Amino acid sequence: MDLLITVAVIFIVAIMIGALTRLAQSGKRFPLRPLPALNTLTTQLGQAIETAKQIHITLGQASLINAAAPTSIAALNILDKLAKDGCANGTPPIVTVGEGTLLPVAQERLRHAYLQAERSQEFAPGQAVFIAADTDPFTYAGGVANMIQQDVVSGSVLVGRFGPELAIMAEAASRRGMDQVIGSDDPVALALAAAVSDNVLIGEELFAASAYLEGRASHIASVYAQDIMRWLAIAAILGLTLFSFITG
Numbered sequence: 001m002d003l004l005i006t007v008a009v010i011f012i013v014a015i016m017i018g019a020l021t022r023l024a025q026s027g028k029r030f031p032l033r034p035l036p037a038l039n040t041l042t043t044q045l046g047q048a049i050e051t052a053k054q055i056h057i058t059l060g061q062a063s064l065i066n067a068a069a070p071t072s073i074a075a076l077n078i079l080d081k082l083a084k085d086g087c088a089n090g091t092p093p094i095v096t097v098g099e100g101t102l103l104p105v106a107q108e109r110l111r112h113a114y115l116q117a118e119r120s121q122e123f124a125p126g127q128a129v130f131i132a133a134d135t136d137p138f139t140y141a142g143g144v145a146n147m148i149q150q151d152v153v154s155g156s157v158l159v160g161r162f163g164p165e166l167a168i169m170a171e172a173a174s175r176r177g178m179d180q181v182i183g184s185d186d187p188v189a190l191a192l193a194a195a196v197s198d199n200v201l202i203g204e205e206l207f208a209a210s211a212y213l214e215g216r217a218s219h220i221a222s223v224y225a226q227d228i229m230r231w232l233a234i235a236a237i238l239g240l241t242l243f244s245f246i247t248g
Contacts, residue, residue: 060160
């Protein structure tokens, strides 16, 4: 019975996303809940272009070949936006990673952004830097903090899998009075992030960021469908609670 319910829910959600995707492709606009952190990200891009400086983005320490891979993929999607706009304007992001599988993918995303901007001759693999392995998080945090302190950096973006070491990186940006955007799926990292910044992408907001930044119909439809299911779940819980109260 539980399996049938699960299959039915997946089927309904798939139909909903398909229908919403077609509507989005036809020009229908969906009201997505605001994510202030992404507005700050857009502001950082503008400031970097105006000052001819660079945004630093670090992608955390989650491997692309284990259960935490979706977190790093979401972080890489944010890198795509920064790279696309930055490379087109001569201010490519400075990228750091704390896990080996992230390095070649980050380099490839940068290379692709340069290619799109017709500036492929400016790409250098060293624009994405491996700091330290995931077995040594505080060494990684120290290396990232040192990068944030560079004069060429105008903004800080910390997205991916972090732990308590995030405090070191966030403090480095705070000392410079720098705007920073932080996103993670780790409760400890999020608690630390909330203490130093208002621009925090919490859990699923990190995964939804690409829909807001790129505006692709399928991504927007998926996020909107999630919001609908969330409200339906809340309504069902409240309805069952009220029913139990009345009949009890």
